Amino acid sequence: MSPTSNVPTKAPAVVMPNPPIHRVLSGQKALVTGANSGIGRSVALALGKAGADVVVNYVAGDEAAEAVVSEIRSGGAKAYAHKADVSNESQVVAMFQKMIAEFGTIDILVNNAGLQRDAPIEQMTLDQWNTVIGINLTGQFLCAREAVREFKRRGVVEAVSCAAGKIICMSSVHEIIPWAGHVNYAASKGGIMMMMKSIAQEVARFRIRVNSIDPGAIRTPINTKVWSSPEAYEKLMTLVPYNRIGEPEDIGRAAVWLASDAADYVTGTSLVIDGGMTLYPGFATGG
Numbered sequence: 247m248s249p250t251s252n253v254p255t256k257a258p259a260v261v262m263p264n265p266p267i268h269r270v271l272s273g274q275k276a277l278v279t280g281a282n283s284g285i286g287r288s289v290a291l292a293l294g295k296a297g298a299d300v301v302v303n304y305v306a307g308d309e310a311a312e313a314v315v316s317e318i319r320s321g322g323a324k325a326y327a328h329k330a331d332v333s334n335e336s337q338v339v340a341m342f343q344k345m346i347a348e349f350g351t352i353d354i355l356v357n358n359a360g361l362q363r364d365a366p367i368e369q370m371t372l373d374q375w376n377t378v379i380g381i382n383l384t385g386q387f388l389c390a391r392e393a394v395r396e397f398k399r400r401g402v403v404e405a406v407s408c409a410a411g412k413i414i415c416m417s418s419v420h421e422i423i424p425w426a427g428h429v430n431y432a433a434s435k436g437g438i439m440m441m442m443k444s445i446a447q448e449v450a451r452f453r454i455r456v457n458s459i460d461p462g463a464i465r466t467p468i469n470t471k472v473w474s475s476p477e478a479y480e481k482l483m484t485l486v487p488y489n490r491i492g493e494p495e496d497i498g499r500a501a502v503w504l505a506s507d508a509a510d511y512v513t514g515t516s517l518v519i520d521g522g523m524t525l526y527p528g529f530a531t532g533g
């Protein structure tokens with residue numbers, strides 16, 4: 247008998263808890279890219295609940311962006327929507343200029359905008375490759391560069407935060423797990439990891455913290471086909487030891503913590519939030 251034969255192979259299905267978010271980011275100014283849906287939306291709402299004023303960046307979907315803005319304002323924080331393509335240098339520069347004019351500065355950048363353009367390698371077009379690298383990786387570089395410029399100009403304001411600024415890069419478990427049929431996406435996320443760590447190393451002495459979040463399967467529009475039917479969900483769960491899909495709020499809460507002074511000694515780190523997807527689930531009963 248194997249030593250693990252009396253252990254259930256899966257966690258019981260669980261319902262996500264939703265503890266309250268405390269106002270640990272009062273007085274801080276945040277920019278969240280791709281904030282009108284999915285993970286970005288949830289992060290923007292969570293930062294707003296934590297007391298930050300938020301710029302809701304988006305590229306398409308005015309109504310959804312305005313809905314996020316209204317929800318943040320209803321909790322008492324300031325917010326506005328800003329349409330800009332993060333892969334376009336002049337649009338990014340203009341977005342930061344406007345934010346500094348409106349809010350005075352930036353304390354928190356959440357580099358979230360991202361997409362997938364999936365295809366087998368032999369069919370992947372250069373356009374599919376360039377679109378994904380342009381938005382997922384170059385877009386994060388352009389926004390990080392503008393944020394660092396402002397963080398260094400302003401320095402630490404102790405009444406606001408003990409850091410001069412915080413950047414959170416939305417990466418993925420696919421900075422670790424290779425992904426057949428998604429080489430552009432996995433390459434962009436692997437690139438984010440080394441970009442994040444290199445920027446973190448470069449700017450730590452200015453008290454600027456740079457980290458990533460690596461979500462696993464989260465219930466958002468990007469991956470509807472893996473959770474919208476019971477068969478697909480069951481198949482997905484073979485990859486998730488914790489036996490539930492992630493909810494966008496799982497990521498929102500983590501972003502609040504990473505941006506707050508409670509995480510002041512955390513820099514250059516990838517925080518994996520994946521219900522165990524990166525734990526080689528096949529080895530729970532094999533190997």
Ligand code: BGC
Binds near residue numbers: 362461
């Ligand atoms: C992808 C999702 C996928 C998840 C786990 C994410 O980065 O965007 O489509 O479900 O990784 O594989």
